[in-house]
Amino acid sequence: MKIGIIGTGHIGKTLVIRLSEAGHQVKVANSRGPQSIEADLLINGAQPATTEEAVADADVVILSIPLMRIPDIAPLIRKLPAKTIVVDTSNYYPLRDDRIESIDEGQVESLWVTEILGRSVVKAWNAIGSHSFAEKSSPVNSVDRIAIPVAADNEEHKEIGMMLVQQTGFDARYSGTLAESWRQQPGSPSYCTDLTYEELGSALSMAEKKRLPKRRDISVEAISERMGDSKTNPDADYAVRLSRALFM
Numbered sequence: 001m002k003i004g005i006i007g008t009g010h011i012g013k014t015l016v017i018r019l020s021e022a023g024h025q026v027k028v029a030n031s032r033g034p035q036s037i038e039a040d041l042l043i044n045g046a047q048p049a050t051t052e053e054a055v056a057d058a059d060v061v062i063l064s065i066p067l068m069r070i071p072d073i074a075p076l077i078r079k080l081p082a083k084t085i086v087v088d089t090s091n092y093y094p095l096r097d098d099r100i101e102s103i104d105e106g107q108v109e110s111l112w113v114t115e116i117l118g119r120s121v122v123k124a125w126n127a128i129g130s131h132s133f134a135e136k137s138s139p140v141n142s143v144d145r146i147a148i149p150v151a152a153d154n155e156e157h158k159e160i161g162m163m164l165v166q167q168t169g170f171d172a173r174y175s176g177t178l179a180e181s182w183r184q185q186p187g188s189p190s191y192c193t194d195l196t197y198e199e200l201g202s203a204l205s206m207a208e209k210k211r212l213p214k215r216r217d218i219s220v221e222a223i224s225e226r227m228g229d230s231k232t233n234p235d236a237d238y239a240v241r242l243s244r245a246l247f248m
Helices: 010-021 051-055 067-078 109-117 130-135 155-167 178-184 197-205 209-227 236-247
Strands: 002-006 025-029 060-063 085-088 147-152 171-176
Touching: 002 010, 002 051, 010 025, 010 130, 010 155, 025 051, 051 067, 060 067, 067 109, 085 109, 085 155, 109 178, 130 236, 147 155, 147 178, 147 197, 155 171, 171 178, 171 197, 209 236
Parallel strands: 002 025, 002 060, 060 085, 147 171
Antiparallel strands: none
Protein backbone atom coordinates (compact mmCIF):
# COMPACT_ATOMS: atom_id res chain seq x y z
CA MET A 1 0.00 0.00 0.00
CA LYS A 2 1.00 3.62 -0.46
CA ILE A 3 1.20 5.19 2.99
CA GLY A 4 1.86 8.82 3.83
CA ILE A 5 2.99 9.47 7.40
CA ILE A 6 2.85 13.02 8.71
CA GLY A 7 4.99 13.56 11.76
CA THR A 8 8.34 12.22 12.93
CA GLY A 9 7.85 12.39 16.68
CA HIS A 10 8.13 9.43 19.02
CA ILE A 11 5.29 7.40 17.48
CA GLY A 12 5.75 8.61 13.90
CA LYS A 13 9.37 7.48 13.74
CA THR A 14 8.50 3.92 14.69
CA LEU A 15 5.56 3.87 12.27
CA VAL A 16 7.84 4.85 9.40
CA ILE A 17 10.37 2.14 10.18
CA ARG A 18 7.87 -0.66 10.85
CA LEU A 19 5.50 -0.02 7.94
CA SER A 20 8.27 0.39 5.38
CA GLU A 21 9.84 -2.81 6.75
CA ALA A 22 6.48 -4.51 6.15
CA GLY A 23 6.81 -3.72 2.45
CA HIS A 24 4.61 -0.64 2.11
CA GLN A 25 5.57 2.33 -0.03
CA VAL A 26 6.01 4.92 2.70
CA LYS A 27 6.50 8.65 2.30
CA VAL A 28 7.24 10.63 5.44
CA ALA A 29 6.91 14.34 6.09
CA ASN A 30 7.17 16.73 9.00
CA SER A 31 6.77 20.45 9.60
CA ARG A 32 10.49 21.12 9.06
CA GLY A 33 10.74 19.81 5.51
CA PRO A 34 12.13 16.64 3.85
CA GLN A 35 15.74 17.68 4.40
CA SER A 36 15.21 17.27 8.15
CA ILE A 37 14.10 13.61 7.98
CA GLU A 38 16.67 11.49 9.80
CA ALA A 39 18.50 8.91 7.71
CA ASP A 40 17.77 6.05 10.11
CA LEU A 41 14.05 6.39 9.33
CA LEU A 42 14.74 5.61 5.68
CA ILE A 43 16.66 2.35 6.12
CA ASN A 44 13.75 0.23 4.85
CA GLY A 45 13.00 2.32 1.79
CA ALA A 46 10.78 5.10 3.13
CA GLN A 47 11.10 8.35 1.20
CA PRO A 48 11.30 11.87 2.66
CA ALA A 49 8.69 14.21 1.24
CA THR A 50 6.81 17.43 1.71
CA THR A 51 3.45 17.12 3.40
CA GLU A 52 1.70 17.58 0.06
CA GLU A 53 3.86 14.88 -1.57
CA ALA A 54 3.31 12.47 1.31
CA VAL A 55 -0.48 12.50 1.01
CA ALA A 56 -0.69 12.62 -2.79
CA ASP A 57 -2.02 9.30 -4.16
CA ALA A 58 -1.74 7.67 -0.72
CA ASP A 59 -4.03 4.78 0.14
CA VAL A 60 -3.57 5.57 3.83
CA VAL A 61 -2.55 8.80 5.52
CA ILE A 62 -1.39 8.56 9.14
CA LEU A 63 -1.44 11.74 11.18
CA SER A 64 1.16 11.34 13.92
CA ILE A 65 1.09 14.94 15.08
CA PRO A 66 -0.07 16.69 18.26
CA LEU A 67 -3.83 17.07 18.44
CA MET A 68 -3.47 20.86 18.58
CA ARG A 69 -1.85 20.74 15.11
CA ILE A 70 -4.79 18.96 13.49
CA PRO A 71 -6.41 22.27 12.37
CA ASP A 72 -3.19 23.24 10.58
CA ILE A 73 -3.32 20.21 8.29
CA ALA A 74 -7.10 20.08 7.93
CA PRO A 75 -7.27 22.06 4.64
CA LEU A 76 -4.98 19.51 2.96
CA ILE A 77 -6.78 16.48 4.40
CA ARG A 78 -10.18 17.84 3.33
CA LYS A 79 -8.99 17.70 -0.30
CA LEU A 80 -8.17 13.98 -0.21
CA PRO A 81 -10.40 11.51 -2.08
CA ALA A 82 -13.10 9.84 0.00
CA LYS A 83 -11.38 6.47 -0.54
CA THR A 84 -8.24 7.61 1.29
CA ILE A 85 -8.06 6.15 4.79
CA VAL A 86 -6.99 8.66 7.44
CA VAL A 87 -5.58 7.37 10.73
CA ASP A 88 -5.18 9.65 13.75
CA THR A 89 -2.75 8.85 16.59
CA SER A 90 -3.18 12.03 18.66
CA ASN A 91 -4.25 12.62 22.25
CA TYR A 92 -5.50 15.65 24.14
CA TYR A 93 -3.24 16.92 26.92
CA PRO A 94 -4.46 20.36 28.05
CA LEU A 95 -1.63 20.74 30.59
CA ARG A 96 0.80 20.44 27.67
CA ASP A 97 -1.18 21.80 24.73
CA ASP A 98 -3.78 24.49 24.13
CA ARG A 99 -7.16 23.97 25.76
CA ILE A 100 -10.09 22.91 23.57
CA GLU A 101 -13.35 23.91 25.19
CA SER A 102 -15.57 21.31 23.54
CA ILE A 103 -13.29 18.44 24.62
CA ASP A 104 -13.06 19.88 28.13
CA GLU A 105 -16.86 19.79 28.16
CA GLY A 106 -16.92 16.09 27.26
CA GLN A 107 -16.69 15.81 23.47
CA VAL A 108 -14.87 12.64 22.42
CA GLU A 109 -11.44 13.54 21.06
CA SER A 110 -11.89 11.53 17.85
CA LEU A 111 -15.20 13.24 17.10
CA TRP A 112 -13.53 16.63 17.48
CA VAL A 113 -10.88 15.48 15.00
CA THR A 114 -13.50 14.37 12.49
CA GLU A 115 -15.23 17.74 12.75
CA ILE A 116 -11.98 19.59 12.09
CA LEU A 117 -10.93 17.32 9.20
CA GLY A 118 -14.40 17.07 7.68
CA ARG A 119 -14.15 13.29 7.40
CA SER A 120 -14.10 10.14 9.48
CA VAL A 121 -10.85 8.67 10.78
CA VAL A 122 -9.44 5.49 12.26
CA LYS A 123 -8.12 5.97 15.79
CA ALA A 124 -5.04 3.83 16.39
CA TRP A 125 -1.59 3.84 18.03
CA ASN A 126 -2.69 6.56 20.44
CA ALA A 127 -2.94 4.24 23.45
CA ILE A 128 0.60 2.88 23.56
CA GLY A 129 3.60 4.67 25.01
CA SER A 130 6.34 5.61 22.58
CA HIS A 131 9.00 3.49 24.29
CA SER A 132 6.73 0.45 24.47
CA PHE A 133 5.88 0.94 20.80
CA ALA A 134 9.54 1.10 19.83
CA GLU A 135 10.79 -1.69 22.09
CA LYS A 136 8.01 -4.22 22.77
CA SER A 137 6.80 -5.43 19.38
CA SER A 138 6.61 -9.20 18.92
CA PRO A 139 5.62 -11.76 16.27
CA VAL A 140 2.03 -12.88 15.76
CA ASN A 141 0.90 -15.51 18.30
CA SER A 142 3.67 -14.61 20.74
CA VAL A 143 2.85 -15.19 24.39
CA ASP A 144 1.85 -11.92 26.12
CA ARG A 145 1.86 -9.97 22.86
CA ILE A 146 0.69 -6.42 23.60
CA ALA A 147 -2.58 -5.31 21.99
CA ILE A 148 -3.51 -1.86 20.69
CA PRO A 149 -7.12 -0.60 20.52
CA VAL A 150 -8.51 0.55 17.17
CA ALA A 151 -11.70 2.59 16.81
CA ALA A 152 -13.49 3.36 13.54
CA ASP A 153 -16.91 3.88 12.01
CA ASN A 154 -16.11 2.60 8.52
CA GLU A 155 -15.81 -1.21 8.35
CA GLU A 156 -13.29 -1.30 5.50
CA HIS A 157 -11.16 1.41 7.08
CA LYS A 158 -11.27 -0.44 10.39
CA GLU A 159 -9.98 -3.64 8.80
CA ILE A 160 -7.11 -1.82 7.10
CA GLY A 161 -6.23 -0.01 10.31
CA MET A 162 -6.17 -3.25 12.28
CA MET A 163 -4.03 -4.94 9.64
CA LEU A 164 -1.49 -2.14 9.84
CA VAL A 165 -1.39 -2.32 13.63
CA GLN A 166 -0.66 -6.05 13.34
CA GLN A 167 2.16 -5.29 10.93
CA THR A 168 3.79 -2.96 13.44
CA GLY A 169 4.18 -5.86 15.85
CA PHE A 170 1.10 -5.72 18.07
CA ASP A 171 -2.31 -7.35 18.25
CA ALA A 172 -5.18 -5.11 17.15
CA ARG A 173 -8.46 -5.09 19.09
CA TYR A 174 -11.53 -3.27 17.81
CA SER A 175 -12.62 -0.91 20.56
CA GLY A 176 -15.84 0.34 18.97
CA THR A 177 -17.08 3.32 17.03
CA LEU A 178 -15.46 6.74 17.21
CA ALA A 179 -18.20 7.80 19.63
CA GLU A 180 -16.93 5.03 21.92
CA SER A 181 -13.25 5.81 21.43
CA TRP A 182 -13.12 7.72 24.72
CA ARG A 183 -12.45 4.24 26.11
CA GLN A 184 -8.89 4.51 24.74
CA GLN A 185 -8.27 8.15 25.61
CA PRO A 186 -5.65 9.23 28.17
CA GLY A 187 -6.71 8.25 31.68
CA SER A 188 -8.53 5.09 30.60
CA PRO A 189 -7.53 1.58 31.74
CA SER A 190 -6.46 0.73 28.18
CA TYR A 191 -4.15 3.72 27.84
CA CYS A 192 -0.41 2.97 27.96
CA THR A 193 -0.90 -0.07 30.19
CA ASP A 194 0.62 -2.65 27.81
CA LEU A 195 -2.13 -5.27 27.98
CA THR A 196 -2.68 -8.48 26.03
CA TYR A 197 -5.64 -8.91 23.70
CA GLU A 198 -7.83 -10.47 26.38
CA GLU A 199 -6.75 -8.02 29.06
CA LEU A 200 -7.43 -5.10 26.74
CA GLY A 201 -11.02 -6.23 26.24
CA SER A 202 -11.62 -6.09 29.98
CA ALA A 203 -9.88 -2.73 30.27
CA LEU A 204 -12.03 -1.18 27.56
CA SER A 205 -15.21 -2.35 29.25
CA MET A 206 -14.25 -1.00 32.68
CA ALA A 207 -13.49 2.56 31.55
CA GLU A 208 -15.38 5.39 33.28
CA LYS A 209 -15.57 8.48 31.10
CA LYS A 210 -16.05 11.05 33.85
CA ARG A 211 -12.86 9.95 35.62
CA LEU A 212 -10.52 10.19 32.62
CA PRO A 213 -9.58 13.91 32.68
CA LYS A 214 -8.48 13.94 36.32
CA ARG A 215 -6.48 10.74 35.95
CA ARG A 216 -4.86 12.07 32.75
CA ASP A 217 -3.80 15.30 34.44
CA ILE A 218 -2.44 13.53 37.53
CA SER A 219 -0.26 11.36 35.28
CA VAL A 220 1.13 14.41 33.47
CA GLU A 221 1.97 16.07 36.78
CA ALA A 222 3.69 12.92 38.04
CA ILE A 223 5.75 12.54 34.87
CA SER A 224 6.65 16.25 34.82
CA GLU A 225 7.88 16.04 38.41
CA ARG A 226 9.99 12.97 37.61
CA MET A 227 11.39 14.16 34.27
CA GLY A 228 11.63 17.87 35.04
CA ASP A 229 9.33 18.99 32.22
CA SER A 230 6.02 18.08 30.57
CA LYS A 231 7.42 17.08 27.17
CA THR A 232 10.09 14.45 27.92
CA ASN A 233 8.72 10.91 27.89
CA PRO A 234 9.72 8.51 30.69
CA ASP A 235 11.10 5.04 30.02
CA ALA A 236 8.61 2.32 29.15
CA ASP A 237 8.65 0.49 32.47
CA TYR A 238 7.98 3.60 34.55
CA ALA A 239 5.25 4.81 32.19
CA VAL A 240 3.46 1.46 32.29
CA ARG A 241 3.72 1.17 36.09
CA LEU A 242 2.34 4.67 36.52
CA SER A 243 -0.49 4.17 34.02
CA ARG A 244 -1.55 0.90 35.60
CA ALA A 245 -1.52 2.42 39.08
CA LEU A 246 -3.58 5.45 38.08
CA PHE A 247 -5.86 4.19 35.31
CA MET A 248 -6.78 0.62 36.25
